[in-house]
Amino acid sequence: MSDNNNIKTITGAQALMEAMEREGVREVFGLPGGANLPMYDEFNRCNIRHILVRHEQSAAHMADGYGRVSRKPGVCFATSGPGATNILTGIATAQADSAPMIAVTGQVNVNMIGKDAFQESDIMGMANPVVKYAFQPRTPQEVPLAVQKGFYIASTGRPGPVLIDIPKDVQSGCAHIRYVDEFKIQGYHPWTEPDVNNIGRAIDTLIRSDKPIILAGGGTIISSAFAELQALAEFLSIPVVTTFKGKGAFPENHALSLGPIGMHGHAEANKIISEADCVLAIGTRFSDRSVGTFEEFESHRSIIHMDVDPAEIGKNQTTNVAVVGDVRATLRIMLATLQERGISKTEGGEWVRHAQEMHRYWQENLKIHPGELGAAHILRKLREVLPGDSIITTEVGQHQMWASLFFDVITPGTFFSSTGLGTMGWGFPAAIGAKVARPDVPVVDIAGDGSFNMTENSLATSILEDIPVIVFLVNNYSLGMVAQWQRTFYDRRMVGVDQGQCPDYVKLAESYGAQGIRAHTLDELEAAIKTAVKSDVATVIDIPIDPEEDVLPFVAPGTPLTKMILPS
Amino acid sequence: MMWAIFSILVENKPGILFAVTHMFRARNFNIDSIAVGVTDNPKYSRMTITTFGDEKQLEQIRKQLDKMIDTIKVRRLDEHKTVYRELAIFKIRVADAKENMEVNEMIKAFGAKAHDSRRDSIMAELTATPDQIRAFQELASRFGIIEMARTGIAALQRSGS
Numbered sequence A: 001m002s003d004n005n006n007i008k009t010i011t012g013a014q015a016l017m018e019a020m021e022r023e024g025v026r027e028v029f030g031l032p033g034g035a036n037l038p039m040y041d042e043f044n045r046c047n048i049r050h051i052l053v054r055h056e057q058s059a060a061h062m063a064d065g066y067g068r069v070s071r072k073p074g075v076c077f078a079t080s081g082p083g084a085t086n087i088l089t090g091i092a093t094a095q096a097d098s099a100p101m102i103a104v105t106g107q108v109n110v111n112m113i114g115k116d117a118f119q120e121s122d123i124m125g126m127a128n129p130v131v132k133y134a135f136q137p138r139t140p141q142e143v144p145l146a147v148q149k150g151f152y153i154a155s156t157g158r159p160g161p162v163l164i165d166i167p168k169d170v171q172s173g174c175a176h177i178r179y180v181d182e183f184k185i186q187g188y189h190p191w192t193e194p195d196v197n198n199i200g201r202a203i204d205t206l207i208r209s210d211k212p213i214i215l216a217g218g219g220t221i222i223s224s225a226f227a228e229l230q231a232l233a234e235f236l237s238i239p240v241v242t243t244f245k246g247k248g249a250f251p252e253n254h255a256l257s258l259g260p261i262g263m264h265g266h267a268e269a270n271k272i273i274s275e276a277d278c279v280l281a282i283g284t285r286f287s288d289r290s291v292g293t294f295e296e297f298e299s300h301r302s303i304i305h306m307d308v309d310p311a312e313i314g315k316n317q318t319t320n321v322a323v324v325g326d327v328r329a330t331l332r333i334m335l336a337t338l339q340e341r342g343i344s345k346t347e348g349g350e351w352v353r354h355a356q357e358m359h360r361y362w363q364e365n366l367k368i369h370p371g372e373l374g375a376a377h378i379l380r381k382l383r384e385v386l387p388g389d390s391i392i393t394t395e396v397g398q399h400q401m402w403a404s405l406f407f408d409v410i411t412p413g414t415f416f417s418s419t420g421l422g423t424m425g426w427g428f429p430a431a432i433g434a435k436v437a438r439p440d441v442p443v444v445d446i447a448g449d450g451s452f453n454m455t456e457n458s459l460a461t462s463i464l465e466d467i468p469v470i471v472f473l474v475n476n477y478s479l480g481m482v483a484q485w486q487r488t489f490y491d492r493r494m495v496g497v498d499q500g501q502c503p504d505y506v507k508l509a510e511s512y513g514a515q516g517i518r519a520h521t522l523d524e525l526e527a528a529i530k531t532a533v534k535s536d537v538a539t540v541i542d543i544p545i546d547p548e549e550d551v552l553p554f555v556a557p558g559t560p561l562t563k564m565i566l567p568s
Numbered sequence B: 001m002m003w004a005i006f007s008i009l010v011e012n013k014p015g016i017l018f019a020v021t022h023m024f025r026a027r028n029f030n031i032d033s034i035a036v037g038v039t040d041n042p043k044y045s046r047m048t049i050t051t052f053g054d055e056k057q058l059e060q061i062r063k064q065l066d067k068m069i070d071t072i073k074v075r076r077l078d079e080h081k082t083v084y085r086e087l088a089i090f091k092i093r094v095a096d097a098k099e100n101m102e103v104n105e106m107i108k109a110f111g112a113k114a115h116d117s118r119r120d121s122i123m124a125e126l127t128a129t130p131d132q133i134r135a136f137q138e139l140a141s142r143f144g145i146i147e148m149a150r151t152g153i154a155a156l157q158r159s160g161s
Helices: A012-022 A034-044 A056-070 A082-096 A123-130 A140-155 A168-172 A196-208 A218-222 A226-236 A267-275 A294-298 A327-340 A350-365 A375-385 A398-406 A427-437 A449-455 A458-464 A480-489 A505-511 A522-534 B016-026 B055-067 B097-109 B130-143
Strands: A007-011 A027-030 A049-052 A074-078 A101-107 A133-135 A161-167 A174-178 A212-216 A240-242 A257-260 A278-282 A302-307 A321-324 A391-394 A443-448 A470-475 A515-518 A539-544 B002-011 B033-038 B044-053 B071-077 B082-093 B113-115 B121-128 B145-157
Touching: A007 A012, A012 A034, A012 A140, A012 A161, A012 A168, A012 A174, A027 A056, A034 A074, A034 A101, A034 A161, A034 A168, A049 A458, A056 A074, A056 A082, A056 A101, A056 A427, A056 A449, A056 A458, A074 A082, A082 A101, A082 A123, A082 A161, A101 A123, A101 A140, A101 A168, A123 A133, A123 A161, A123 B016, A133 A140, A140 A161, A140 A168, A140 A174, A161 A168, A196 A278, A196 A302, A196 A321, A196 A327, A212 A226, A212 A267, A218 A226, A226 A327, A240 A267, A257 A267, A257 A350, A257 A398, A267 A350, A302 A327, A375 A398, A375 A443, A375 A470, A375 A522, A391 A398, A391 A427, A398 A443, A398 A470, A398 A480, A427 A443, A427 A449, A427 A458, A427 A470, A443 A449, A449 A470, A470 A505, A470 A522, A505 A515, A505 A539, A515 A522, A522 A539, B002 B016, B002 B055, B002 B145, B016 B044, B016 B055, B033 B145, B044 B055, B044 B145, B055 B071, B071 B145, B082 B130, B097 B113, B097 B121, B097 B130, B121 B130, B130 B145
Parallel strands: A027 A049, A027 A074, A074 A101, A101 A161, A133 A161, A212 A240, A212 A278, A240 A257, A278 A302, A302 A321, A391 A443, A443 A470, A470 A539, A515 A539
Antiparallel strands: A007 A174, B002 B044, B002 B071, B033 B044, B082 B121, B082 B145, B113 B121
16 A cells, blocks of 8 residues: 555454554464454455464464564454453463564453443453553554554564454444554663673673673574574684573584573583573573572672663673673674674683583483483484474473473574463464464474363364474373472372373374374384474374473472482 | 652553553562652653662662553652652541640641541641651551541652752
């Protein structure tokens, strides 16, 4: 549409779809209901594809997966009332992991708001603490600007979910609609120019230290600062660990990589960061699951913190030097400053050799489950067979932490998980969203049976909408992580963790028209992965494992990273 | 624990008071007092929130307020460079004419105003700092406070500071 044709008379629903087309939206994940029928009717007229889900929570997770992979907001639709409350978990998940998302809900008519109308819920109030921002246009004229501002807010600075709640009469009402080319949001300043003086201080602190380490967080991936991170690590020869959310910000087969730290971090990563005298933390909020205890983590070492969100500076950890701004821009300035100052490339000294020896030691000596289908064996097999640029999502639980320990990410930015909220059932719909964003690469959901149960009906979406993904089902017939905690902290008093051999996942997959393969040996697993990668339909690979296998190493909650429980 | 005054210029539209107070609750901060009113420009309201915390918490409060998209300007005011006042209304019990006189004198001494003086009670209106209001309250409680109401403080920092 040309800008001199900016005013016209259309409905709020038409305005919504047009405004979204202008933002480049091509797919919407959703489920219709009474209060969003006018917007659904527009799918008959516009060029946006609707992808039908079987539960609104899955729509939000699909939009989330799409958003994380494409780095553009994914869009989900739900009706009012229960439709809206069903997407709340998905919105909260996106907020916890800073994923760009637009959630559009139907609402009862304006004059019915507050009357406890049928399928009315105060979603504006409920969603407030878990969105980056929320709009409720009260007239059709307000719709286009809400969409424009919504996309801008969701995708800039620290990304996050934006809710647009539209009363039904606002969708169906006609008005002169105007699109603006520019708008201002007075209280929103998403980008801060990185302060060069602070970058200078960061360099001073870093090069003065004897045992520096880089801790790369999820912000490194959101900012696509892969090349800059690698250049800096190589230039100054600094070992790199990541948070779990930052897993794969740095190639995990790189000589300087030690893998993720944290509760189920790599032993060498937890040990080396505990010895370090200086941590360069990039795009991380210092989650308790990553650092163990805040007090121990910040003692005996200086912390340099780079983050786009000023509120993260000093929230959990006291820092010596802080640089606020996009981390990719910050790292670029840092690299340029190193050059300007004539600082030459550092060769790895005693500290780097020590880190590498530690890495080698634990790669060779960490005791793993001896069974043929032990977690390490199956996840290393997946890595061996799967193309390097495949996209991985995970569910939440033991399989997720085994993926962190035993599945090395080679191509940066190809590993995604619900790390903040820890939402079981996220991985499968997120994989579908990821596949929509990147149909050219295999997408694998590393799943557990407990989590898969929560959103397995997304198989219908995968089949009917022709979005083939792979579910790598690490099946221990139980809520394995809870079982592990009951074994470890509750003297094996097992309650509510046995899921029984139900359902039969091969038959379940087949009943949806998907492919189901059960693998009893590593050879069968290899064949199954190869078949799945080539398949035109979704494949569920059911891998029965030992229900007693624990995830180790394990740093118990509230204890420092030095106190790892190791396999005996 | 330090006392702090935050002055927050926000867009004057529904839901913002909810969002701001919700942030305090969700992040485990406390609101000591809160006063909200429209400014000379009807597009904006000013919220004045007082709270207690250590330096780290107060800095977090400032940053979290600043991060909210509907807050235009967030400022932690310097108590010593700020004019801040609160209005309090007390209904004080009096037993007899002697007490009535004593309470009236107390009201005068604090620069408060007496309203609705009755045989058994007096209402007092006091505009003062929270410290002065607390001092008045303590004295009034010796007679007996039937009811009281406070507005929370309104504050502006002096120019050039």
